[in-house]
Amino acid sequence: MKNDKALRQHVLHLLKADSAHVDFDAAVKNVPRELPGKRPPGAYYSLWEVLEHMRITQWDILEFTRNPKHVSPDFPGGYWPGSPTPPDAKAWDKSVAAYHADLKAMADLVADESIDLFAPIAHGEGQTVLREALLLADHNAYHLGQLVLLRRLLGAWG
Numbered sequence: 001m002k003n004d005k006a007l008r009q010h011v012l013h014l015l016k017a018d019s020a021h022v023d024f025d026a027a028v029k030n031v032p033r034e035l036p037g038k039r040p041p042g043a044y045y046s047l048w049e050v051l052e053h054m055r056i057t058q059w060d061i062l063e064f065t066r067n068p069k070h071v072s073p074d075f076p077g078g079y080w081p082g083s084p085t086p087p088d089a090k091a092w093d094k095s096v097a098a099y100h101a102d103l104k105a106m107a108d109l110v111a112d113e114s115i116d117l118f119a120p121i122a123h124g125e126g127q128t129v130l131r132e133a134l135l136l137a138d139h140n141a142y143h144l145g146q147l148v149l150l151r152r153l154l155g156a157w158g
Helices: 005-016 024-028 047-066 091-111 129-153
Strands: none
Touching: 005 091, 005 129, 024 091, 024 129, 047 091, 047 129, 091 129
């Protein structure tokens, strides 16, 4: 589409999620090492579970968008880690790094002016790059709120 630079800029800004609420980096910064696997009383998930869910879902949306041979995980179980606790001390940082890499890859797709944001993805069922980028931004925003709430409940926010 001609003259879609403004739309691309708006979607890229939305992917960064730093306008209407906290951004990803603030939500995961300085989490005490003993907290990612803890579920606060009344909470269904730990910080680790929400972070991994965000990473897995983002990866799935990205791979669906760019890879016609991609097979999505089983729903819903494949989109969540198997344990509330990270498998090792480095898992949190690895998940954060993978999240960043996949978000950048989606942002690169949106920024690529050779890609028609409105064209149906050939291997999809009517989905477009624009729809997948908006889906990713919406999903991430929802779960960023959960990360902040969990941190507050665990006494590790602010």
